[in-house]
Amino acid sequence: MNNISPLAYIHPEAKIGDNNIIGPFCYIDKNTVIGDNNILQNNVTINYGARIGNNNEIFPGASISTKPQDLKFKGEDTTCEVGDNNSIRENVTISRGTASKGTTKVGSNNLLMENMHVAHDCVIGNGCIIGNSTKFAGEVVVDDYAIISAVVLCHQFCHIGSYVMIQGGCRFSQDIPPFIIAGKEPTKYCGINIVGLRRRGFSNELINNIHEAYRLLYSKGILKEGIEEIRKKLPVTKEIEYIINFVENSKRGIIR
Structure with missing residues (x-):
């Protein structure tokens, strides 16, 4: 049985699983699917095209499956897929896909910290930690178990490998290969992520x-x-x- 605040709005065409908690002032649009055992705290927006798995906790101000910030987007029917066991903190925004790939994907067991942004057609793996105010432009790929610190700016189409540690405040427009520490200005190879x-x-x-x-x-x-x-x-x-x-x-x- 779901626990839904009377102050929340859920479109009659939305598909909601079981045992979810949906707080006051949440907005859930049509053409959305939400699994089981999710917690949507107050003021969470689930936009058109969202596909959310199980056991996720989404914090106030987060907006999932937002319209892409891409002038080439012409209203095509696209999605945003979120897996299981994610913690999506305050004011995180995740755009849905465009005609390029059709979907934005966030895997499972990730921590997306406050105010970070995942743009259209990105693919985020599993077990990643992404810091406060970090921004991914369109079609970025992040492999499993990457740790990306706060206020990192990532250019569109970049690929970030598994098990990396990226220093806070970095900005880069090239790929970051797996197992390494990346940092300094300009962003460069700083050795192996031995501790990780x-x-x-x-x-x-x-x-x-x-x-x-x-x-x-x-x-x-x-x-x-x-x-x-x-x-x-x-x-x-x-x-x-x-x-x-x-x-x-x-x-x-x-x-x-």
């Missing part, structure tokens, strides 16, 4: 191999030559292959 990797159960041997992979990669002026050195000198585990594939498939280039 150890917390996630990476062995010392694997951490050493990741460190050596980046030493070889960045020791060459041409990244292709660095990748050749990695393949020659290191066991190509799934983590090393992930680094190689990330760099080879980067469209914007990686930070150096």
Whole structure:
């Protein structure tokens, strides 16, 4: 049974699961789907096209599936998908997709801190922590377990790898490869995210191999030559292959 404040508005075409708490002054539009066991505190807006899973907590002022801030958007029927077990804090805004991809996706078990923005057609993985007032432009991809500090500005189409730690206040327009710390001005490679990797159960041997992979990669002026050195000198585990594939498939280039 849902606990819905009489001061909330829910469109009759909205689909609401079971055991949800919907606080006063929430607004839930048509063409929305909300699963089970979610908590929507007061003044939460769930806009047209939202698809929200289970066990999420959404804090006051958050607006999910907002109209894209993209002048190319012509009102096409798109969605915004949010997984399970997310904490979406005060004043977070997540836009729905455009004709480019059709949907914006936020995975599960993420913490999206106060006042951060996820633009149209972004894809956010699982287990990410994204700091206060950080802004993602359109079609950014963030892989699992990334930690992105406060007031970070990310250019459209960038790709952020898994297990990274990005320093607060960074701004960048290139991809950030996995397992590293990125920081300073301009944003650059600052070493391996050793503490984060150890917390996630990476062995010392694997951490050493990741460190050596980046030493070889960045020791060459041409990244292709660095990748050749990695393949020659290191066991190509799934983590090393992930680094190689990330760099080879980067469209914007990686930070150096």
